[in-house]
Amino acid sequence: MDGVIVSGVRATARIVAREDGRGATALPVLEGDGPLALRRTRGSGAEARVMLVGAMSGPLGGDAFAVETEVDSGARLRVGSAAATIALPGQVKGEAHYDVRLRVADHAELTWLPEQLISAKGSDLYVTTRVELGAAARLVLREEQVLGRVGEEPGRLASRLTVRVAGRVVLDQELACGPGAPSGWDGPAVLGGHRAVGQLVVVRPEFGVAPVAARVLGDGAALVPLAGPAVLVSAVAADALRLRRVLDEALAELG
Numbered sequence: 422m423d424g425v426i427v428s429g430v431r432a433t434a435r436i437v438a439r440e441d442g443r444g445a446t447a448l449p450v451l452e453g454d455g456p457l458a459l460r461r462t463r464g465s466g467a468e469a470r471v472m473l474v475g476a477m478s479g480p481l482g483g484d485a486f487a488v489e490t491e492v493d494s495g496a497r498l499r500v501g502s503a504a505a506t507i508a509l510p511g512q513v514k515g516e517a518h519y520d521v522r523l524r525v526a527d528h529a530e531l532t533w534l535p536e537q538l539i540s541a542k543g544s545d546l547y548v549t550t551r552v553e554l555g556a557a558a559r560l561v562l563r564e565e566q567v568l569g570r571v572g573e574e575p576g577r578l579a580s581r582l583t584v585r586v587a588g589r590v591v592l593d594q595e596l597a598c599g600p601g602a603p604s605g606w607d608g609p610a611v612l613g614g615h616r617a618v619g620q621l622v623v624v625r626p627e628f629g630v631a632p633v634a635a636r637v638l639g640d641g642a643a644l645v646p647l648a649g650p651a652v653l654v655s656a657v658a659a660d661a662l663r664l665r666r667v668l669d670e671a672l673a674e675l676g
Contacts, residue, residue, distance in 0.1 A: 429483025429517065432457045436488075438469055438529075440495030445469070447496075457486060460503075468497040473535065475504060480519055481511025482545060487520040492529040494555075499532040505567075505661075506536070508576060510543035516577070519548045523562075527555030537565040537617075537661050540599060544576030549583075552622075556587035560624040560651075563668055567661045568598055568616045575599040575616075584622055584651065591647045592622065612657055615641065617664040621654035623675055628652060633675070642667045 432455035441447040446469035453459040458474040473488065480486050492498050508517060519538075525531045540546060554560055564582065568575035577599040584592040596618070598606045612618060629650035637643050642656035654671040658664035 429481060429485060429511065429515075430455055430479065431485050433487045433489065434459055434473065436471055436490040436498070436500065438490075438492045438496040438498040440493065446498060450491075456480075457488065464499075466497075468499055468530075468532075470499045470501075473500065473502040475502070475506065479509060479511075480506075480517035480546060481509050482517055483511055483515050484517040485520070486518070487522070489522045490524070490531070490533075492523075492525045492531045492558075494526040494528045496526075497530045499534070502535040504536055505539050507539045507541055507570075508544040508546040508578065509541050510545075510576070516545040516547050519546060521548070521550040523550070523552045523560075525552070525554045525558040525560055527557040529555070530559040531561075533560070533562040535563070537567050537665075538578075539567045539570060540576045540578040541570055542573045542576055544578075545601075546576065546578050548578070548580040550581070552582075552584040554584070554586045554624055557626050558586070558624065559626070560584075560622065561672065562622040563619065563672075565617065565619040565661065565664055565668070566596075566598075567664075568612075568618075577601045582620060582622075584624070584647075586624060586649045586651065589649060591624075591649045591651045592653060594620070613641075615657040615659055617658045617661050619656050619658075619664045619668050621656075621668045621671055622651065623654075623672070624649075624651040626650050638671055638674075639667065642671065644671060 437450035
């Protein structure tokens with residue numbers, strides 16, 4: 422209708438994890454709205470577990486989603502997602518945004534293992550992941566991006582991952598793929614024709630005392646120590662299944 426301005430969906434999910442005084446982890450805040458629903462699942466020992474459940478398709482063009490997570494001292498939290506996130510074109514022009522903000526206090530632990538993000542043809546998505554860790558915090562974070570569904574060209578996907586430990590930047594990485602991305606994104610220096618790309622960031626205080634050595638992890642993957650108590654595994658693969666296998670093997674090797 423003429424004169425009507427259509428905007429995308431705005432949605433935020435919030436998780437706060439706190440040690441409950443009895444050796445377990447409580448979730449005093451577990452809030453999701455619109456397409457971002459949160460479900461607590463059965464935990465293990467002191468660890469609480471949360472599943473992010475997409476209640477709607479998206480993000481679509483013009484949407485703005487955010488997930489905010491805080492893990493207080495002494496708490497242990499594992500977060501996953503029920504299914505892959507698919508970036509799709511929408512009726513609203515302009516890019517969609519997916520903003521993930523994670524804060525892990527000293528002597529707290531976060532395991533962040535969502536399913537893949539799939540960039541469908543015609544979509545335009547910008548993802549930011551910002552992690553703030555205490556000096557004695559522990560983190561496992563996995564990101565997996567798949568460019569296009571089967572037999573489909575990808576949409577435009579840009580992402581930035583920033584990790585700080587005790588206020589110090591240990592990782593600030595950006596990647597842009599698909600139509601409109603800088604030339605060379607699919608060349609041998611970046612993806613080399615692969616359609617799945619992923620990162621695994623592991624932060625543990627003991628890595629600051631005994632750094633992990635850099636090494637190649639098979640075809641298309643490498644482990645690199647970062648400044649401070651952190652390591653980065655970067656991998657490319659032909660598809661999501663092979664990418665997951667590489668990252669799982671890397672995590673198992675780190676112990």
